[in-house]
Amino acid sequence: MTRSILISSVLHTILVFITAMSLPFLAKKPINLPPIISVELIQITEETNIPFAPKAKKILEKIKEEEKKLVSEQAPPKKVKKIKPDSVPMPEDKVDKVKKIEDDKQNPEKIDNEVKQVSEFEKDELFDPDNIAALIDKSKIESSESVKKTDEITQDQDKNFKNLGLSLSEEDALKAQIFGCWSIPLGLPYNENLLVRIKLQLKPDGTIINSEILDHARMNKPGQGFYKVLAESALRAIKLCQPLRVPTTGYERWKELQLNFDAREMLEG
Amino acid sequence: MKIYRFFYLLILSILPINATALIEVDITRGNLNPLPIAVSPLSIDENSRENFEKILKKDNIGDEISSVVEKNLKTSGLFNPLNKDAFLQAPEIANLKPRFEDWNLIKAQALITGKVKYVDEKLRVEFRLWDVLAGKEMMALAFTTVPTNWRRVGHIITDKVYERLTGEKGYFDTRIIYVAEEGPKTKRVKKLAIMDQDGANNKFLTLGNELVLTPRFNPTSQMVTYLSYFRNLPRVYLLDIETGTQEVVGDFPGMTFAPRFSPDGKKIIMSFAKDGNSDIYTMDLENRIVEKITNHPSIDTSPSYSPDGKYICFNSDRSGYQQIYIMKNDGSNVKRISFGKGLYGTPVWSPRGDLIAFTKLHKGKFYIGVMRTDGSGERLLTENFYQEAPSWSPNGRVLIFYRETKTDDKGEGFSAKLWSIDLTGYNERLVNTPVDASDPSWSSLLSN
Numbered sequence: 001m002t003r004s005i006l007i008s009s010v011l012h013t014i015l016v017f018i019t020a021m022s023l024p025f026l027a028k029k030p031i032n033l034p035p036i037i038s039v040e041l042i043q044i045t046e047e048t049n050i051p052f053a054p055k056a057k058k059i060l061e062k063i064k065e066e067e068k069k070l071v072s073e074q075a076p077p078k079k080v081k082k083i084k085p086d087s088v089p090m091p092e093d094k095v096d097k098v099k100k101i102e103d104d105k106q107n108p109e110k111i112d113n114e115v116k117q118v119s120e121f122e123k124d125e126l127f128d129p130d131n132i133a134a135l136i137d138k139s140k141i142e143s144s145e146s147v148k149k150t151d152e153i154t155q156d157q158d159k160n161f162k163n164l165g166l167s168l169s170e171e172d173a174l175k176a177q178i179f180g181c182w183s184i185p186l187g188l189p190y191n192e193n194l195l196v197r198i199k200l201q202l203k204p205d206g207t208i209i210n211s212e213i214l215d216h217a218r219m220n221k222p223g224q225g226f227y228k229v230l231a232e233s234a235l236r237a238i239k240l241c242q243p244l245r246v247p248t249t250g251y252e253r254w255k256e257l258q259l260n261f262d263a264r265e266m267l268e269g
Numbered sequence: 270m271k272i273y274r275f276f277y278l279l280i281l282s283i284l285p286i287n288a289t290a291l292i293e294v295d296i297t298r299g300n301l302n303p304l305p306i307a308v309s310p311l312s313i314d315e316n317s318r319e320n321f322e323k324i325l326k327k328d329n330i331g332d333e334i335s336s337v338v339e340k341n342l343k344t345s346g347l348f349n350p351l352n353k354d355a356f357l358q359a360p361e362i363a364n365l366k367p368r369f370e371d372w373n374l375i376k377a378q379a380l381i382t383g384k385v386k387y388v389d390e391k392l393r394v395e396f397r398l399w400d401v402l403a404g405k406e407m408m409a410l411a412f413t414t415v416p417t418n419w420r421r422v423g424h425i426i427t428d429k430v431y432e433r434l435t436g437e438k439g440y441f442d443t444r445i446i447y448v449a450e451e452g453p454k455t456k457r458v459k460k461l462a463i464m465d466q467d468g469a470n471n472k473f474l475t476l477g478n479e480l481v482l483t484p485r486f487n488p489t490s491q492m493v494t495y496l497s498y499f500r501n502l503p504r505v506y507l508l509d510i511e512t513g514t515q516e517v518v519g520d521f522p523g524m525t526f527a528p529r530f531s532p533d534g535k536k537i538i539m540s541f542a543k544d545g546n547s548d549i550y551t552m553d554l555e556n557r558i559v560e561k562i563t564n565h566p567s568i569d570t571s572p573s574y575s576p577d578g579k580y581i582c583f584n585s586d587r588s589g590y591q592q593i594y595i596m597k598n599d600g601s602n603v604k605r606i607s608f609g610k611g612l613y614g615t616p617v618w619s620p621r622g623d624l625i626a627f628t629k630l631h632k633g634k635f636y637i638g639v640m641r642t643d644g645s646g647e648r649l650l651t652e653n654f655y656q657e658a659p660s661w662s663p664n665g666r667v668l669i670f671y672r673e674t675k676t677d678d679k680g681e682g683f684s685a686k687l688w689s690i691d692l693t694g695y696n697e698r699l700v701n702t703p704v705d706a707s708d709p710s711w712s713s714l715l716s717n
Contacts, residue, residue, distance in 0.1 A: 175295075175296060179299055182298075183299060183378070184301065185435045185436045186301065186435055187431075229433070229434070229435065230436070232403075235403060236402045236403065240378070240402055253292065256291055256292075258292065258294070260293055260294070264297075265297045266297070266298055
């Protein structure tokens, strides 16, 4: 009895194992490997080092030899006398030099001789209307792209502008505007230190948010009547001029401006 | 706690600091256009208006005073008084609180308002100067005086406004003394006359029996010195304009020229010929001691002190031609300063001390010009057939001189008139006088 149970259990175990092994998810597919390609690593130099064909090699060697001959046939460089820089040229020398220059100028034939004769084939190569059209089109595209690039100021560019001043044209435009608005008080003395510095806070459209005279305390000091008059005239000019002609871009760099009003140049005449 | 602080500082020091430099723009030029200014008529109540009409025979004294101010500002060349027809706000309201938007609309940068009142038989004038663009009051003053002084009130207001807006003292409350001329050239009657700087209140001080020449104001008072010929002898007089008293300083033999006061008013300086040679002398007005300043065989004339009294400018022909020289007040360190072509004469030192005005004769034409005290920066302001004798306004900005012109096309007859010109050379104006005029001299400010 026990013997038959043992045999049955062994056989059942074998059957379960075989069944389990035959299940599809346990079956491993063979790896589909691509065919192996051998790759040779070549270090690329600036000049090619491919051996010439035997015919070409011979021709090149001949050319090299001819060039060597040409070099050897050239005359040695002339020994030019060094002229002392201190020595003053005599008037006659000067005249000679002038004559030479005049000769050069009045000899257009020489230039004509230098003009190369171009064969019909070469002419075709030089003048290709399609190529020129392509070049023009390309240049147009390039220029439009560059314009686009200059118009669009990214945040990074804006940050870079922060520490830069106004460009010359931007500064000139602003100056020209204020020159027109500033009525200089003509009675001020030109030999006194009368410089009024005004700090402005501006809106992007150039209108003034706030104006502050940097040396404000001086205005109310006794004996500083001239300074007060100049400062008031400068403030009037700013108010009259607003909105100021500020650049259309780069607000971050000019949102605060300092104007230094100095009338000495005008008063001195 | 200390560790926290340390770390906090460390983090702060590591953080990138975005340091932006403030953009600076230098404004070194401006416009020299006259400043647009609105002079609102001074408001007046009905009772005051009627009282002043009885006393002064003027319909509206408020309008009259504002007209004086307006005219003064216009003649200065530095202001452009706007047309009253464009004013939107009534004077009564503008004086209380101007509507700056309205004044801004007509492009006014400054505004003068005020009111006139009759108080205890006197004229009381209040005025205010407003900065239209800043929207604030710049100055407010009140004057009380006798009603007949109304023109002077107008001049004083102009002086105050001028000083507040230009930075230098005005020259409107001043007078001009000159030689009034009448009759044909061969028999000319010359009288001493005085008027306000704008030509009003003209008065003759002498009758014209004696020839009068070169009247000059004392810089410190309303005293005048002038030259007159008494029994064909030149005599220097002192005349007090306020009291009308006159005294003789002295008789001087030979040709005597152009007595002029020292800056402190205690001396007069002049040139006269002694022993056939014309030199420069001073006379102390207290003890009448005469001191010789130059001692040169050439002709030295037209002396004028610098404002500090340390130097004297004069003209001399010691170089062969008439040129301008300066020297110390004791006659030492004589130095020629004019080197241009032509003849230079009548040098006058500016009250500011920076310039010397002169008359120049070159190629038959007369010029009035200025140069620095070292002779540099010569500028010719005006040119004409005949003109000379420049005299400075007390602030050193304007010159008054006289100009002779031919009266008809044939060149027969002539007319002499007073003209003024400012240092820019652009603002030249005829100063109206009832008769022909020459040798003007500008007084100092009366209100000082």
